[in-house]
Amino acid sequence: MTGNSPDFTVSLRAAGLRPTRQRVALARVLFEGGHRHVTAESLHAEVKATRMPVSLATVYNTLNQFRDAGLLREVVVAPGRSYFDTNTGHHHHFFVETDGELHDFPSDEVTIAGLPAPPEGTKLSRVDVIVRVRR
Amino acid sequence: MTGNSPDFTVSLRAAGLRPTRQRVALARVLFEGGHRHVTAESLHAEVKATRMPVSLATVYNTLNQFRDAGLLREVVVAPGRSYFDTNTGHHHHFFVETDGELHDFPSDEVTIAGLPAPPEGTKLSRVDVIVRVRR
């Protein structure tokens, strides 16, 4: 322990996941530093540059597991490609359609009034606001 | 002309598209009757039941052309599947995550306040609100 990096071993274990070399390597890339948006491909490219490269299948598995464990949030903004967001708190997104960039913005300032009640027999899961812009 | 069905020939031409047999058949399925949400597969299945069946490739081409022409709106709510909405006016969506159903709701009642300004050098394209619910 150098003392300056979070211990992903414990957070993974807390999420019910074995802290394997691969998952720890991915957690480091994802969660060290500020909030990130990644795709499976982009994360795979990043982790390949590491001392602990990980197969693409494991990147997919891990993203899904982290999402299921609440460590990541999946954002669907464009057909045929999933983004994962390390920010799991309440917030919304700008999506720059012309180049596929995604940016967070806090939901604190945003008020949504007048939403209709959910259809019979359903309960609210989440409200996504996607502000689409172009360059 | 029987006089009781809209003339898709003129609307297609107005959109800069030749009114081919296939496009007219698809327009009929899409735009006769109330607003619809379709996927390429579901529309293909519907049009196959018609006197003018259309290949799947043409269904994809046509959906994209209609979307580009502003006749349809593409809604991305779930990874790996695109919905097209015949309602191109201002409105938002309920998405029932547990069974893939999509429902419109008017944006008239809904007020969104406090949205941040678009990032430098971009202009607003659209604001999507997706209310995700589960059964």
Add this chain to the structure above:
DNA sequence: CAAGAACCTTAGAATCGTTCTAAGTATTTG
């Protein structure tokens, strides 16, 4: 209305992102 030009449709192949399979490897448990 004929003929050419432009455009459209099609089946099937190709591609893309993602998931599955089966075999080997790491981690945990007793």
Add this chain to the structure above:
DNA sequence: CAAATACTTAGAACGATTCTAAGGTTCTTG
């Protein structure tokens, strides 16, 4: 430290969508 369990992997498989190239349709022009 051995058995039990879970994980990783390369490559195959998959589902949705796009491409290709060949033939058919629609439009324009005279």
